[in-house]
Amino acid sequence: xxxxxxxxxxxxxxxxxxxxxxxxxxxxxxxxxxxxxxxxxxxxxxxxxxxxxxxxxxxxxxxxxxxxxxxxxxxxxxxxxxxxxxxxxxxxxxxxxxxxxxxxxxxxxxxxxxxxxxxxxxxxxxxxxxxxxxxxxxxxxxxxxxxxxxxxxxxxxxxxxxxxxxxxxxxxxxxxxxxxxxxxxxxxxxxxxxxxxxxxxxxxxxxxxxxxxxxxxxxxxxxxxxxxxxxxxxxxxxxxxxxxxxxxxxxxxxxxxxxxxxxxxxxxxxxxxxxxxxxxxxxxxxxxxxxxxxxxxxxxxxxx
Amino acid sequence: xxxxxxxxxxxxxxxxxxxxxxxxxxxxxxxxxxxxxxxxxxxxxxxxxxxxxxxxxxxxxxxxxxxxxxxxxxxxxxxxxxxxxxxxxxxxxxxxxxxxxxxxxxxxxxxxxxxxxxxxxxxxxxxxxxxxxxxxxxxxxxxxxxxxxxxxxxxxxxxxxxxxxxxxxxxxxxxxxxxxxxxxxxxxxxxxxxxxxxxxxxxxxxxxxxxxxxxxxxxxxxxxxxxxxxxxxxxxxxxxxxxxxxxxxxxxxxxxxxxxxxxxxxxxxxxxxxxxxxxxxxxxxxxxxxxxx
Numbered sequence: 001x002x003x004x005x006x007x008x009x010x011x012x013x014x015x016x017x018x019x020x021x022x023x024x025x026x027x028x029x030x031x032x033x034x035x036x037x038x039x040x041x042x043x044x045x046x047x048x049x050x051x052x053x054x055x056x057x058x059x060x061x062x063x064x065x066x067x068x069x070x071x072x073x074x075x076x077x078x079x080x081x082x083x084x085x086x087x088x089x090x091x092x093x094x095x096x097x098x099x100x101x102x103x104x105x106x107x108x109x110x111x112x113x114x115x116x117x118x119x120x121x122x123x124x125x126x127x128x129x130x131x132x133x134x135x136x137x138x139x140x141x142x143x144x145x146x147x148x149x150x151x152x153x154x155x156x157x158x159x160x161x162x163x164x165x166x167x168x169x170x171x172x173x174x175x176x177x178x179x180x181x182x183x184x185x186x187x188x189x190x191x192x193x194x195x196x197x198x199x200x201x202x203x204x205x206x207x208x209x210x211x212x213x214x215x216x217x218x219x220x221x222x223x224x225x226x227x228x229x230x231x232x233x234x235x236x237x238x239x240x241x242x243x244x245x246x247x248x249x250x251x252x253x254x255x256x257x258x259x260x261x262x263x264x265x266x267x268x269x270x271x272x273x274x275x276x277x278x279x280x281x282x283x284x285x286x287x288x289x290x291x292x293x294x295x296x297x298x299x300x301x302x303x304x
Numbered sequence: 305x306x307x308x309x310x311x312x313x314x315x316x317x318x319x320x321x322x323x324x325x326x327x328x329x330x331x332x333x334x335x336x337x338x339x340x341x342x343x344x345x346x347x348x349x350x351x352x353x354x355x356x357x358x359x360x361x362x363x364x365x366x367x368x369x370x371x372x373x374x375x376x377x378x379x380x381x382x383x384x385x386x387x388x389x390x391x392x393x394x395x396x397x398x399x400x401x402x403x404x405x406x407x408x409x410x411x412x413x414x415x416x417x418x419x420x421x422x423x424x425x426x427x428x429x430x431x432x433x434x435x436x437x438x439x440x441x442x443x444x445x446x447x448x449x450x451x452x453x454x455x456x457x458x459x460x461x462x463x464x465x466x467x468x469x470x471x472x473x474x475x476x477x478x479x480x481x482x483x484x485x486x487x488x489x490x491x492x493x494x495x496x497x498x499x500x501x502x503x504x505x506x507x508x509x510x511x512x513x514x515x516x517x518x519x520x521x522x523x524x525x526x527x528x529x530x531x532x533x534x535x536x537x538x539x540x541x542x543x544x545x546x547x548x549x550x551x552x553x554x555x556x557x558x559x560x561x562x563x564x565x566x567x568x569x570x571x572x573x574x575x576x577x578x579x580x581x582x583x584x585x586x587x588x589x590x591x592x593x594x595x596x597x
Contacts, residue, residue, distance in 0.1 A: 003447070006444060017432045212430055215430055216441075217417075219418075219422075219441065219445060219489065220414045220415070220416075220417035220419075220442070222414045223411075223414075
């Protein structure tokens, strides 16, 4: 117990006595953590968006209004037996209205105006879920093959149209994929650069004290006895740096992101990641990097 | 008094214990303790091929006060470095209190160093600690209780005569004062062996006598003291064992008689008169007070 007190007080003594290198280390940690704090939610948001798009992939089979109940039931069982089809859901003309209204929730004027129409313009349909986006084409072709003269030949006469969101989806996936790759490359580059910066700062501050470490070795201090204060010092530097960065992030969130997300749809996805886990991850990783950095750098000076 | 935690197996230890018992039965006397330092054909070669020590064989008994002399580059400092395992011999044996420290695992080296007090020519004090903290550090390193540290540290600082500078930092002290802090740090654990590498190297004659007086007093408590120096004049006056090295070889090892039982005060007076240094008290430093520490 008294040993822990000794190590902690040694760490604080070192921080006090070498204020300039300590502040340099803290500032580097602040910058790195800020970068991470911005990039991680952005990456997370683009990942979520891509997942959204992937989830939406399915087929809609629109029916003519004059289809009878028995025809519909026959088609449903036919569709359900097709390969790669996971589920088939019938959406009647009446069901389609609230569904569309739900999708248009944000644009409430439009949603209301649908209810005011004199007759229901929406067709009945089957929503088909497919096991994998790759099989979309196969299922689509199975439902409605293209005849020799180019016109579609559906498996049932009541099918008006088969629609898949493939074109939209693939475009979206491509765009989000590209954005994601660019972001990841940027993030990795920035992270590597700032980790090296943190490592260098720590090395400098330890190098300044290498004689001290040598003396400690010569009076019989074990490596861990020398190392613990440095590690605790690293933890303190990491903690302070991360807390400052989190404070800046929080300010940014409150003053910039939150007001924007009220008015702009796109920004909304930025705050998909809740703040608390992000803060915990940032603080923990900053402390680990800083403490490990100190501990590992010290190794070179412990071989006396 | 084992200097290092024994590396021998329990069976070996039992065997040596048996041998000690047999010796006692045969002679009626406790078995002799192994010499504190025993070198056999110790050779140190630095990277690059420079041979710093060549087949040095010597023994230093417990309680001895011995000098190692020789010109610069003769291997004196290397000898000290070898004893605290800062350098490893290329061949030969280095035994400290009967334990072979050659090939001691790196993790055990700190334990060896805690049982050997070392005084360096450049003091090697921690610059950002006060006199008190520098001395206390040697106790903190061995995991001493805080109450013990609070008791022992001022005591030893008083012994070396620095009680008025206890809260000063090393850069606020003179060379002689820094050297006394260094000696206090080396001796605060009461190690069985004290090594001093040029302890008077940068000091004026009067201060040097003070340092020698301090080392002599430490020796009188039973600690073996080995002083490396190139100050032949001082060595001649001290009349103690002198081990001379030249180009890494042991060229002379002589025990000189006389003056072994003189008190610290007599010792200092004789040195002063022989070296023709006028007696002079240095601010509050009165080494003659607790004679029997």
